[in-house]
Amino acid sequence: MHTEEVEIDGHKFRFRTWNYGMKQEAMQKAVKFVPSQMDPNTLEPVIDPWILNDQLLIKTLVEWDLKDEKGQPLPITLESIHAVEPPELVEKMITFAQRLNNVSTETRKKS
DSSP states (O other): OOEEEEEETTEEEEEEOOOHHHHHHHHHHHEEEEEOSSOTTSEEEEEOHHHHHHHHHHHHEEEEOOBOTTSOBOOOOHHHHHHOSSHHHHHHHHHHHHHHTTOOHHHHHHO
């Protein structure tokens, strides 16, 4: 496991690289099967990029310095991530985690 620390908008984060099992679990949660446009009897996998990004963050974010309104450390949960303000901070976290874990935009689109 490789970890990397980064400062984003004045906050400190530590991410780890994900392993094969973590990636598989994230993909299982993010993939939905929908009828093919060519053949409605055939199902094709389609990735929900929002679920994949959530899973990428929750599986690779090891540590952060974010606190709640009472000054208590926020746990690293999906609920906490969804509540982060401004949303651009989460977008920057996702960008960093994608780069660290070699998750390209093209991969997310075609997977």
